[in-house]
Amino acid sequence: MENIAALSNEQITRDLLPQKFGRRGMIWTGSLIVLCLVGAYAYYRQLKYGLVVTNMRDYVSWGIYISNFVFFVAISLVGSLITAIFRLANVKWATPLTRIAEIIAVSAIVFASLIIIVDMGRPERFMNLFIHGRIQSPIMWDVIVIGTYFFISCLLLYFPLLPDLKILISVKEKTGKALNKLYRFQGSFWKGTKAQFRISDKAINILCIIIIPVAFCIHTVTSWLFATTYRPGWDSTNFGAYFISGAFLVGAGGVVVAMYVFRKAYHLDKYITPKHFEKMGRIVVLLALLYLYFNINEYLVPAFKMKKPEEAHLAQLFTGEYALLFWFAIMIGMIIPIIMLVFTKGRRPLPVFIAGVMVVIGAWFKRYLIVTPTLLHPFLPMQNVPESYHHYFPSWEEWAIAIGSLSGALLIITLFARIYPIIPIHETITEQHEEVEKK
Amino acid sequence: MSCNCGGNNCDKNSRRDFLLTSLLATAALAGCSDKKNPFTPEGEVIPSGEKVKLLSVDGEIIEMDKAFLKPVPDLPQLSNSEERKGIAGKKFVMVIDLARCKNLGKCREACNHAHQVHPGQNWIKVLGMEDSDHTAPYWQPTTCMHCDEPPCVKVCPVDATFKRQDGIVLIDSDRCIGCRFCMAACPYSTRVFNWEEPILIKEVADDQEVVGHHYSCETSTPQKKGTVGKCDFCPDMARKGELPHCVSACPNGVFFFGDMNEDSVTNGAETFQFSQLIKDKAGYRLMEDLGTKPRVYYLPPVNRSFPYESGLENEKQEDKKAN
Numbered sequence: 001m002e003n004i005a006a007l008s009n010e011q012i013t014r015d016l017l018p019q020k021f022g023r024r025g026m027i028w029t030g031s032l033i034v035l036c037l038v039g040a041y042a043y044y045r046q047l048k049y050g051l052v053v054t055n056m057r058d059y060v061s062w063g064i065y066i067s068n069f070v071f072f073v074a075i076s077l078v079g080s081l082i083t084a085i086f087r088l089a090n091v092k093w094a095t096p097l098t099r100i101a102e103i104i105a106v107s108a109i110v111f112a113s114l115i116i117i118v119d120m121g122r123p124e125r126f127m128n129l130f131i132h133g134r135i136q137s138p139i140m141w142d143v144i145v146i147g148t149y150f151f152i153s154c155l156l157l158y159f160p161l162l163p164d165l166k167i168l169i170s171v172k173e174k175t176g177k178a179l180n181k182l183y184r185f186q187g188s189f190w191k192g193t194k195a196q197f198r199i200s201d202k203a204i205n206i207l208c209i210i211i212i213p214v215a216f217c218i219h220t221v222t223s224w225l226f227a228t229t230y231r232p233g234w235d236s237t238n239f240g241a242y243f244i245s246g247a248f249l250v251g252a253g254g255v256v257v258a259m260y261v262f263r264k265a266y267h268l269d270k271y272i273t274p275k276h277f278e279k280m281g282r283i284v285v286l287l288a289l290l291y292l293y294f295n296i297n298e299y300l301v302p303a304f305k306m307k308k309p310e311e312a313h314l315a316q317l318f319t320g321e322y323a324l325l326f327w328f329a330i331m332i333g334m335i336i337p338i339i340m341l342v343f344t345k346g347r348r349p350l351p352v353f354i355a356g357v358m359v360v361i362g363a364w365f366k367r368y369l370i371v372t373p374t375l376l377h378p379f380l381p382m383q384n385v386p387e388s389y390h391h392y393f394p395s396w397e398e399w400a401i402a403i404g405s406l407s408g409a410l411l412i413i414t415l416f417a418r419i420y421p422i423i424p425i426h427e428t429i430t431e432q433h434e435e436v437e438k439k
Numbered sequence: 440m441s442c443n444c445g446g447n448n449c450d451k452n453s454r455r456d457f458l459l460t461s462l463l464a465t466a467a468l469a470g471c472s473d474k475k476n477p478f479t480p481e482g483e484v485i486p487s488g489e490k491v492k493l494l495s496v497d498g499e500i501i502e503m504d505k506a507f508l509k510p511v512p513d514l515p516q517l518s519n520s521e522e523r524k525g526i527a528g529k530k531f532v533m534v535i536d537l538a539r540c541k542n543l544g545k546c547r548e549a550c551n552h553a554h555q556v557h558p559g560q561n562w563i564k565v566l567g568m569e570d571s572d573h574t575a576p577y578w579q580p581t582t583c584m585h586c587d588e589p590p591c592v593k594v595c596p597v598d599a600t601f602k603r604q605d606g607i608v609l610i611d612s613d614r615c616i617g618c619r620f621c622m623a624a625c626p627y628s629t630r631v632f633n634w635e636e637p638i639l640i641k642e643v644a645d646d647q648e649v650v651g652h653h654y655s656c657e658t659s660t661p662q663k664k665g666t667v668g669k670c671d672f673c674p675d676m677a678r679k680g681e682l683p684h685c686v687s688a689c690p691n692g693v694f695f696f697g698d699m700n701e702d703s704v705t706n707g708a709e710t711f712q713f714s715q716l717i718k719d720k721a722g723y724r725l726m727e728d729l730g731t732k733p734r735v736y737y738l739p740p741v742n743r744s745f746p747y748e749s750g751l752e753n754e755k756q757e758d759k760k761a762n
């Protein structure tokens with residue numbers, strides 16, 4: 001943050017205060033709301049007629065709801081990467097990115113939970129999970145770790161927000177009455193005393209430490225939903241690590257995209273600098289290489305042996321029905337971003353943003369490829385079922401719900417940035433002081 | 440009780456007992472309907488004010504209004520916990536003789552009929568198998584294997600799929616949340632899902648024997664939207680001392696059903712010593728390597744009664760029906 005040093009506290013505060021939506025912000029938010037409503041309508045139809053409105057059938061019994069769920073869980077992992085790992089490693093440059101990462105994590109985990117309820121045949125029996133729950137089922141493990149992760153992530157979002165709330169309350173004229181009430185409700189007990197800071201710092205440190213194993217758990221357990229079955233393509237001991245590396249990659253990609261958008265929309269050029277993109281670019285390359293490594297593991301080893309049940313599955317991915325999608329996901333999810341980002345020139349803001357978008361899109365399709373094609377290759381031949389059971393392509397209701405959930409997650413992030421400063425004001429000021437002192 | 444209806448008509452005390460104790464040996468509740476609020480009794484039953492004392496199976500005296508008593512035409516209704524336990528002293532087993540199958544599909548028909556399976560779906564599939572390019576094709580009726588190490592039971596988060604002491608794996612559609620994890624976990628792809636409100640085809644709807652009773656895990660009917668279903672080894676028939684529907688429906692005697700503890704299996708016409716039969720005919724189980732330990736044994740398709748091709752005709756018709 002080379003140029004922040006020259007800024008006064010007032011200037012920083014003014015720059016970072018949440019801003020009202022402009023015309024583009026209005027259109028953006030409006031479209032997200034419309035997409036959510038379309039999704040809600042599709043879900044209403046699903047509740048009314050049953051899961052028959054989807055194109056899932058007895059063989060492909062999990063479809064894009066589940067792959068979307070995996071995607072959400074994956075992207076939510078980034079909260080722990082940027083906030084916790086960087087904080088514990090004392091990486092100072094990442095401070096402006098922590099809140100972006102945390103809100104992505106929280107909104108993604110909210111929609112991961114919602115989408116899993118959408119996938120249930122009897123959502124009204126949700127409470128059975130608590131009444132009759134059995135700990136031996138990986139679904140229960142998922143319920144437990146996702147609940148825990150959500151809780152910790154919320155706290156990690158909230159605690160660092162407290163000093164900022166105090167600042168927000170103090171500039172009442174600028175934020176408006178209704179918001180001020182909210183800030184007061186959430187943060188008026190925070191006086192900013194030394195003792196309070198000490199408690200808060202300690203709490204944040206503890207949370208940062210425990211969120212790392214929990215974050216590893218959420219995605220490992222999610223991968224076990226697949227790996228604990230016998231199906232070719234899922235029956236792999238590589239799955240936990242494979243999923244986690246993929247999750248870090250898509251999460252970092254998501255942060256890069258969000259950084260760029262916020263920087264443009266809120267004119268934060270002074271706070272999110274090319275240096276940040278350069279560093280995040282390096283991280284994305286590293287993670288993409290790691291993910292590529294696990295992909296090679298995941299496909300090359302079974303392909304070398306070509307066991308009979310695996311054969312049909314792999315052939316379909318490499319050269320068959322799903323080949324186009326498969327190579328597309330590999331190329332834009334890993335190869336092209338790696339090539340772009342290894343060069344210094346490729347790590348300027350715009351190319352990094354483009355690479356981030358590619359990573360995220362590639363990751364979404366990758367999840368789809370992990371879930372669906374496997375189910376089309378059961379051990380026993382698919383017979384004695386209607387022709388439609390032999391294929392799967394999501395119905396419009398499934399698309400609408402999937403897109404609605406993605407929009408919902410973006411909506412949460414957008415509204416959050418409307419209400420709270422997306423870059424921590426207090427921490428930025430403190431860091432600026434430290435910088436000045438050093439000089 | 441698997442059905443908690445009649446609530447606000449019983450007085451409070453007896454209702455509590457009623458829900459807690461298991462079955463009433465002499466009485467069953469009238470007027471169950473699971474679509475409505477379970478505590479709103481159906482129509483006509485008006486408490487008479489006249490109480491009767493009854494002995495529950497676990498030896499408690501309970502009191503209830505006479506108006507709720509209804510003579511039981513058949514067997515007494517079982518409580519859910521009774522159904523989850525299974526039939527004491529039994530270990531059910533099935534043997535399927537591949538040498539006798541010509542893909543008539545009578546088993547499938549009878550099963551679908553008795554269990555009100557959704558049109559197009561099947562609990563029993565008769566698969567046309569060919570293990571490799573140059574080996575002989577054969578017909579393989581495939582049911583739930585009622586695995587002794589059932590992957591489906593392991594993954595179910597709410598104990599809606601469970602293993603009973605008599606070896607049967609059942610589903611409680613009143614509890615199933617429809618997550619379909621069990622479908623992904625079952626390597627035999629035997630499970631089907633009620634994607635929509637159950638549809639009864641006309642012949643089933645007309646059959647009062649089959650329709651009309653309220654839900655039980657043992658009959659697996661009526662089917663419920665948003666829950667899974669699969670072959671249940673017809674424990675309701677076993678309780679009556681009768682054979683599963685597929686066994687009695689097959690004119691070629693392909694299916695044998697019996698009890699491992701008694702070491703005997705029968706297809707209705709012939710009875711064999713189970714262990715001897717498996718030994719003599721080199722019986723085997725499907726996907727032994729997965730360690731699921733199925734309770735369904737197959738006898739290899741040697742010295743066949745029918746050529747494979749004779750079953751192809753039925754296959755075409757079945758395809759037409761399915762689509």
Ligand code: SF4
Pocket residue numbers: 582583584585586589590591592608624625626627628629630669731
């Ligand atoms: S065959 Fe499938 S459904 Fe039946 S017990 Fe085994 S795993 Fe469960």
Ligand code: SF4
Pocket residue numbers: 594595596597598599600610614615616617618619620621622666667
């Ligand atoms: S679909 Fe029903 S029976 Fe199957 S695992 Fe889920 S809750 Fe259990």
